[in-house]
Amino acid sequence: MKNVSQIIDGKRKIIKKPELLAPAGNLEKLKTTIMYGADAVFVGGKEFSLRSQASNFTIDDIKEAVEFANGYGAHIHVTCNIILHQDNLKGIKEYLKTLDEIGVRAIIVADPYIMRIAKELKLRLEVHVSTQLSTLNLKAIQFYADMGMDRVVLGRETTFEDLKVIMEKTPIDIEYFIHGAMCIHYSGRCMLSNYLSRRDANRGGCSQSCRWYYDLYDQGELVNQEKDMPFSMSSKDMALVDHIGELIELGVDSFKIEGRMKSLHYIATVVSTYRKLIDAYCDNPDEFQFNDFYRQELNKAANRALCHGFFYDNPTKDEQLFNLRDEHPTQEFVIRVLDYDQEKKLAKIEQRNYFQLGDKVEFFSPHHENIVVDIHKIYNEDMEAIEVANHPMEILYIEIDYPVQSHDMGRKV
Numbered sequence: 001m002k003n004v005s006q007i008i009d010g011k012r013k014i015i016k017k018p019e020l021l022a023p024a025g026n027l028e029k030l031k032t033t034i035m036y037g038a039d040a041v042f043v044g045g046k047e048f049s050l051r052s053q054a055s056n057f058t059i060d061d062i063k064e065a066v067e068f069a070n071g072y073g074a075h076i077h078v079t080c081n082i083i084l085h086q087d088n089l090k091g092i093k094e095y096l097k098t099l100d101e102i103g104v105r106a107i108i109v110a111d112p113y114i115m116r117i118a119k120e121l122k123l124r125l126e127v128h129v130s131t132q133l134s135t136l137n138l139k140a141i142q143f144y145a146d147m148g149m150d151r152v153v154l155g156r157e158t159t160f161e162d163l164k165v166i167m168e169k170t171p172i173d174i175e176y177f178i179h180g181a182m183c184i185h186y187s188g189r190c191m192l193s194n195y196l197s198r199r200d201a202n203r204g205g206c207s208q209s210c211r212w213y214y215d216l217y218d219q220g221e222l223v224n225q226e227k228d229m230p231f232s233m234s235s236k237d238m239a240l241v242d243h244i245g246e247l248i249e250l251g252v253d254s255f256k257i258e259g260r261m262k263s264l265h266y267i268a269t270v271v272s273t274y275r276k277l278i279d280a281y282c283d284n285p286d287e288f289q290f291n292d293f294y295r296q297e298l299n300k301a302a303n304r305a306l307c308h309g310f311f312y313d314n315p316t317k318d319e320q321l322f323n324l325r326d327e328h329p330t331q332e333f334v335i336r337v338l339d340y341d342q343e344k345k346l347a348k349i350e351q352r353n354y355f356q357l358g359d360k361v362e363f364f365s366p367h368h369e370n371i372v373v374d375i376h377k378i379y380n381e382d383m384e385a386i387e388v389a390n391h392p393m394e395i396l397y398i399e400i401d402y403p404v405q406s407h408d409m410g411r412k413v
């Protein structure tokens with residue numbers, strides 16, 4: 001077990017903070033993710049990455065991402081977790097060398113061939129075993145350690161009890177999912193999407209067929225039509241927000257947030273919430289008291305109801321959403337702050353959703369506490385007063401006494 005804390009000035013402090021690792025589907029989200037407190041971001045490259053739909057990064061994008069991350073002391077991980085078919089092998093060595101040269105911290109891999117060549121090429125970057133391999137036990141972790149791997153991303157199906165056993169003796173770093181969507185099937189090992197939409201879930205093309213609406217038959221009799229209740233197999237999303245302290249005390253090396261396809265508002269909200277929670281716990285673990293603020297924050301961006309996934313044991317019917325697959329954030333993201341003029345008390349903003357005079361907007365940020373403001377003056381780019389902001393991405397100005405900052409976000413209360 002790793003030593004995670006030390007007495008400093010008579011008070012126990014956490015000296016081994018876990019890495020907070022978050023996803024990004026494009027450069028804008030990546031920069032926001034880092035500004036809102038992620039220590040590392042994982043992205044998919046255009047080549048050799050599993051999530052083909054997740055607007056993947058070119059080499060130039062990855063280069064820009066690394067440079068931006070370096071400015072914040074953060075790191076970039078690149079997924080190379082494609083299940084390789086014979087015709088996917090070409091160019092892999094050159095690709096890995098390029099990622100290494102531009103300063104990528106780690107690649108996330110699933111195919112044993114990529115594991116082997118990444119080590120044979122003697123690259124500086126770390127090699128992380130993808131969650132796609134569903135690693136759930138210490139013996140398998142030892143196997144990957146013997147192959148020279150630097151980290152294992154555990155399967156989402158790892159319970160807390162199993163994690164305790166793993167953290168006692170693991171010879172390499174462990175990454176553990178703390179937040180995100182769950183498959184109804186064993187993570188990714190699912191053929192539903194292949195059969196129903198010809199999109200291969202195991203090669204990044206999942207059409208989330210488990211969340212479609214189905215007719216449900218019991219011994220030949222249609223049972224869900226009468227009640228006009230659609231049947232779906234959607235799982236609630238996982239959130240371990242109330243167990244972060246226990247995971248830190250175990251010495252888990254990296255906390256993973258899932259969701260490369262999620263919105264800017266979602267990722268900023270989730271990352272900043274876990275950032276604040278981890279920092280508060282590590283600063284004073286013995287007096288830390290979990291309060292509902294963190295869960296309430298997550299709920300403002302949560303798409304679906306939240307649960308603990310496999311943390312306690314196999315999920316039960318209570319962790320499923322059998323007839324509900326719609327995704328609704330509880331608060332709408334309406335404003336992105338571009339600049340603030342302290343003298344004129346005027347914020348230059350980008351409109352992200354409809355708002356109008358009289359609305360209450362809550363601004364949140366990595367730099368200050370949440371603040372709720374009444375919108376009482378809106379101007380267009382020609383500084384003409386307007387009453388409604390109804391053009392997506394329009395540049396506008398609002399009067400606001402509180403000094404907001406560039407990249408702060410506002411959501412309608």
Ligand code: SF4
Pocket residue numbers: 182183184185186187188189190191192193201206207208209210211
């Ligand atoms: S269809 Fe559902 S269970 Fe299957 S891989 Fe996609 S999200 Fe997972």
